Amino acid sequence: MKNKVTLIIGLTAAVMLLLAGCSSSEDNENAIKVWTMNNSMKDFVKKYEEKNDVSVDVQVIPWGEVRDKFLTAIASGEGPDVVQVGTTGVPEYASAGMFKDLSDYISEYENFNPDNFYEGAIGTTQFEGETIGIPFHVDTRVLFYRTDILADVGYPEGPKTWDDMVDASRKLAERGDDQYAIDLPRDDPQYPFMLAWQHGWNYKKGEGASNFEDPKFIEAMSKYETFYQEGLSQLEEGKELVQSFSDGSKPMFFSGPWDIKTISEGAPEIEGKWDVRVMPEKETNRSMIGGSHFGVFHNSEKVEQSLDFINWLADADTQLEWYKEVNELPANLEAWEDPILADDPKFSVFGEQLQSTELLPMITEYTEMSEELLKYLEEVYRGGADLESTLEEYRTKVTEILSE
Numbered sequence: 288m289k290n291k292v293t294l295i296i297g298l299t300a301a302v303m304l305l306l307a308g309c310s311s312s313e314d315n316e317n318a319i320k321v322w323t324m325n326n327s328m329k330d331f332v333k334k335y336e337e338k339n340d341v342s343v344d345v346q347v348i349p350w351g352e353v354r355d356k357f358l359t360a361i362a363s364g365e366g367p368d369v370v371q372v373g374t375t376g377v378p379e380y381a382s383a384g385m386f387k388d389l390s391d392y393i394s395e396y397e398n399f400n401p402d403n404f405y406e407g408a409i410g411t412t413q414f415e416g417e418t419i420g421i422p423f424h425v426d427t428r429v430l431f432y433r434t435d436i437l438a439d440v441g442y443p444e445g446p447k448t449w450d451d452m453v454d455a456s457r458k459l460a461e462r463g464d465d466q467y468a469i470d471l472p473r474d475d476p477q478y479p480f481m482l483a484w485q486h487g488w489n490y491k492k493g494e495g496a497s498n499f500e501d502p503k504f505i506e507a508m509s510k511y512e513t514f515y516q517e518g519l520s521q522l523e524e525g526k527e528l529v530q531s532f533s534d535g536s537k538p539m540f541f542s543g544p545w546d547i548k549t550i551s552e553g554a555p556e557i558e559g560k561w562d563v564r565v566m567p568e569k570e571t572n573r574s575m576i577g578g579s580h581f582g583v584f585h586n587s588e589k590v591e592q593s594l595d596f597i598n599w600l601a602d603a604d605t606q607l608e609w610y611k612e613v614n615e616l617p618a619n620l621e622a623w624e625d626p627i628l629a630d631d632p633k634f635s636v637f638g639e640q641l642q643s644t645e646l647l648p649m650i651t652e653y654t655e656m657s658e659e660l661l662k663y664l665e666e667v668y669r670g671g672a673d674l675e676s677t678l679e680e681y682r683t684k685v686t687e688i689l690s691e
Contacts, residue, residue, distance in 0.1 A: 398601035407576030420580030422618030433538035476657035487570035
């Protein structure tokens, strides 16, 4: 009798394990599969799962593996249902056919209305007449500056124009050895484009390399060169950013919202002595628009479920909660009405700057083109090459890139 009871218990346990395995397998098959680059999404989607009785299978892809993963999925047709993409990756992945066109679904979901989002964010969801995704988070660049040190040279609220910036920078550099004005981003491929936009230039898709013959572009690059020629920005690496900002040797830098926390936590001794302001203006004060979108993989069999999930991600309350958890700025304009952003003296500046942004060129060749520009500019400010002849060489390189 004892052996029979043991056998029954064993068989029952085995059946239960088998059923549990089947249930787990079925749940996994029915789940919406999501690819993202942020670990926090795994816990964040539980709110959606509980509310909608839906399973969401989140796979986190390291940024360094994104391109290979995406291109392999496109080639094989074996991808997720929902995919997150950074704005600068849109042209390459869209041209390769990764996304389902959402144009016909915009009117069916209340949170897909383009009026809900920053205009620049919507611009980065459009590619060759298709809507590849819905904005999730945004970022941009502003000026971080030491209010006390800039006050000493006559700019307590920071330089408002590029003429102010040059004037303030020269005065700051005169303070003595190892004293600079600003830590310019030498490795940021977006920065030369931002500087050019502020000088009235813009990239016109049909004009190719001739875009870079524009006198406004050349003027902006000359300004970039000036900061190194005159020692207003340090040519070598120098001190780490927080240290140089804290000790005042580099009292200005351009960066994104993440560095509010970096400075607040890394340099508490200068609390109340620094601030952020929108970009300096020449003809405009436009900055870049970055961030990410969520789209539907082109051959997903769960289109309606995927769109419902993206509709939840696009909601103002959802994006505000995401901001509270990971500090990524919401793309939804309504979220910015919340006091946590509207009344924050620093983050609200990012909201203001997001009203004045420009799209990076929405072409597949942009990444290579922008990285090459950094190399050519380095030949000028570090190697002493002539600016105009170097830019002529760059235009030849751009023509080559665009013809490949």
